[in-house]
Amino acid sequence: MPIVQRYFELRDVLPLQGRPWIPLRHDADVVIVPPEAGIVELREYTGIATAAIFDTHRSEGDKVVWSDLGVGPHRGGMEPWGYRASDLFYGRPTQPIGLNLVIDQYLEDEHLHIWHLHPDLVVALRLLREGDCWFRPEEGWAEVARLKQDAEDRPILLEIRPEFLGDYLSARGMALYCSSYHQRTATTIDKPVYDWPGDAFAEVRGRDEREGRTGPGRWPTPSDQYRTMGAMWRTEWVQPSGLSTRIRGDKDPHTTSFILENDGARRSGDSLAGVSTWLYFDPTVVSTLMRHRGASLHWYSAETGGLGASTGVHFGVNRLGLITVFAKDIGALDPWEQRLWSAHNVTPDGGVAEELFAAQMDVTPASTIAPESQLAAALAVKRRSKGTPDRRRRGTPFRI
Numbered sequence: 001m002p003i004v005q006r007y008f009e010l011r012d013v014l015p016l017q018g019r020p021w022i023p024l025r026h027d028a029d030v031v032i033v034p035p036e037a038g039i040v041e042l043r044e045y046t047g048i049a050t051a052a053i054f055d056t057h058r059s060e061g062d063k064v065v066w067s068d069l070g071v072g073p074h075r076g077g078m079e080p081w082g083y084r085a086s087d088l089f090y091g092r093p094t095q096p097i098g099l100n101l102v103i104d105q106y107l108e109d110e111h112l113h114i115w116h117l118h119p120d121l122v123v124a125l126r127l128l129r130e131g132d133c134w135f136r137p138e139e140g141w142a143e144v145a146r147l148k149q150d151a152e153d154r155p156i157l158l159e160i161r162p163e164f165l166g167d168y169l170s171a172r173g174m175a176l177y178c179s180s181y182h183q184r185t186a187t188t189i190d191k192p193v194y195d196w197p198g199d200a201f202a203e204v205r206g207r208d209e210r211e212g213r214t215g216p217g218r219w220p221t222p223s224d225q226y227r228t229m230g231a232m233w234r235t236e237w238v239q240p241s242g243l244s245t246r247i248r249g250d251k252d253p254h255t256t257s258f259i260l261e262n263d264g265a266r267r268s269g270d271s272l273a274g275v276s277t278w279l280y281f282d283p284t285v286v287s288t289l290m291r292h293r294g295a296s297l298h299w300y301s302a303e304t305g306g307l308g309a310s311t312g313v314h315f316g317v318n319r320l321g322l323i324t325v326f327a328k329d330i331g332a333l334d335p336w337e338q339r340l341w342s343a344h345n346v347t348p349d350g351g352v353a354e355e356l357f358a359a360q361m362d363v364t365p366a367s368t369i370a371p372e373s374q375l376a377a378a379l380a381v382k383r384r385s386k387g388t389p390d391r392r393r394r395g396t397p398f399r400i
Contacts (some may be wrong), residue, residue, distance in 0.1 A: 003039070003186055005194040008212045008230025009201070010182050016048075017238050021159040022176070023048045024145075025102040025115060027071040028156040040187040040225060047071045048180040050101060050238075051089035052169060057097035061177045064091065066233050069179040073106035073113065087118060098174065102158050115155040117145055121168050124247050136164070139246075139336050140309045141293035166240035171247040176238040183231045187217065191226045209233045245335070252335045256342040258327070264347065269338040272331025278352045279330055281323040285344035292340075302368035303355040309337050314360070316353025322346065324353045326360060 006012070016022055026048035034042055049069045053061035069089070076086030081094045086103055088096035103116040117134060121127075125144060127134040132147040144164045148157040169175060192214055200213040212230035221227045245252045257266040258279050267275060289295050292309040299305040306312035313329040330341055355366040 002188070002190070002192045003042075003228070005192075005196075008184055008186075008194075008228055009210060010184065010230055010232040013182055013232060013234070015236055016178055017236070019162070021146075022162050022165055022238055023157060023159045024050050024117075024165075024176075025071065025104065025155075026157045026159075026180075028150070038189045040189065041185075042187075043183075043185045045183040046180070047182070048178060050176050050178045051098045052101050052172065052174040053089070053098035053177045055173045055175065057091060058175065060091040060095075060097050061175075062235075064177060064179060065235065066179050066181050069177070070181070071104070073104040074100055098177070101176075113155055115147060115158050117147075117158065124168055124171065125164055135293075137294060138310060139334070140295075140340075142336075162238070164246070165238070167244045167246045167248075169240035170242050170250075171244040175240060178234075178236050178238060180234045180236075181231070182234075183229065185227065185229045187221050188226050188228065191215075192228055207235045254335075256335065256338045258330065258342060258345050259347055260327070262348055267327075269331060269333075269335065269342070272327045275327040275331070277327050278324045278348075278356075279327050279341075280318075280346050280348045280350075281325065281341060282344045282346050283317075283321055283323055285323060285341060288340055288344065299370035299373040300359075301355050301366040302370045303353050304359060304366065305370065308333075309340055310334070311337060314356065316356025316359075318350040318353040320350035322350055324356055326356075 026046050029043065029045045032042040032044060034040070047070065049066075049071050051061070051064075051069055074086040076084060078084070079093070084090070085096070086105075087100055089098040089100050091097040099118060099120075101118045101121055103118065105114040105116060106112070107114070117127075117129075122129070122134065125136060126138060127136055127144055129135075132149070133143055134145040135141045136144050142164075143161070145158065145160040147155055148159075150156050165176065194214060196212065196214070199215055200211070202211040203209075210230070210232045212228070214226060214228040217223050217225045217227045243253075244250050251270075256269040258269065258272065259265070260267050260275065260277060260279070286297065286307065289307060289309040290297060295309045296312050297305065297307050298312075300314075303318075304314065304316045307315050307323075311333055313325050313333070315323050315325045318324055325341075330338060333341070355368065359365040
């Protein structure tokens with residue numbers, strides 16, 4: 001069965017807005033394993049270049065096309081008119097209208113491309129790079145951006161989560177302008193039968209320009225084979241939400257709510273600072289919080305301790321096994337961490353953990369010891385005594 005015509009018309013390429021990851025730069029030529037006999041070669045090329053354009057220069061940005069904003073390397077240095085900065089995007093030769101959020105440095109002698117995520121974005125969002133990923137430690141080590149390389153360690157894709165990109169763009173008064181080129185080619189034994197007049201098609205629809213053709217092979221394709229090609233040029237905007245809670249400090253309108261009373265009465269997370277009561281949580285909250293890098297759990301007494309995905313709060317375990325936390329402590333957490341706690345919030349039951357109440361209200365911390373806090377020491381003793389004969393032991397040996 002031949003490859004369907006619409007494959008080469010590239011109508012399945014989705015807009016960048018709304019994707020879970022936004023490519024800031026993409027330059028990849030992929031060879032696909034032929035799905036069936038009769039297909040000699042199948043390739044897909046994706047090229048995406050972007051620039052963060054200042055809102056004041058939006059009209060100039062709208063005129064930019066692939067030949068202006070492509071995947072060629074950036075350069076910095078002197079021009080006849082003055083210095084050209086590699087991180088700036090120029091609408092006209094001397095007029096910067098935005099930023100290259102990914103800077104492609106090419107070392108000609110080494111035939112080496114190095115992609116740099118713009119340092120201002122890294123610093124503003126307080127990111128830390130480890131390997132090919134950028135994390136935000138203060139937000140549970142959330143993965144914000146990631147670089148992918150091919151088998152030869154050549155960078156092919158650098159993408160970012162839209163919520164963090166939007167935060168930065170909103171704070172800077174920018175929007176992301178994207179220029180892309182997509183191409184699909186196939187070499188086949190038989191000529192495919194498509195309804196393109198003259199074995200070719202071309203159309204312009206909105207911001208998309210498409211063209212395609214099929215015919216006998218030309219060098220380097222053998223003349224007794226057939227080559228079919230479809231291509232699309234597209235320009236598009238990725239719009240920020242206008243909200244910048246991380247950089248500009250905007251108030252998050254999507255507040256989390258918590259159950260305060262047995263009747264289900266709730267209060268928003270940002271209003272808990274004035275609430276002198278306790279919140280109750282299912283113990284499953286512990287595993288949710290501890291999945292985050294940088295999370296902590298330690299014990300103060302048999303029924304109290306500190307727990308958090310990023311910021312630790314004083315908690316207690318009541319007689320029903322529910323976790324209780326002073327509402328003000330939850331109200332002091334960042335919104336993202338409040339959301340983790342909220343998912344496990346339950347109706348009050350069983351009362352506040354006695355040792356927690358004593359510590360926070362009576363200022364008399366308990367002198368009890370949590371068995372969990374002694375486990376590490378007990379295991380260490382067991383390891384040291386492993387192999388030591390003990391005729392008094394009964395039952396199955398404890399194995400480590």
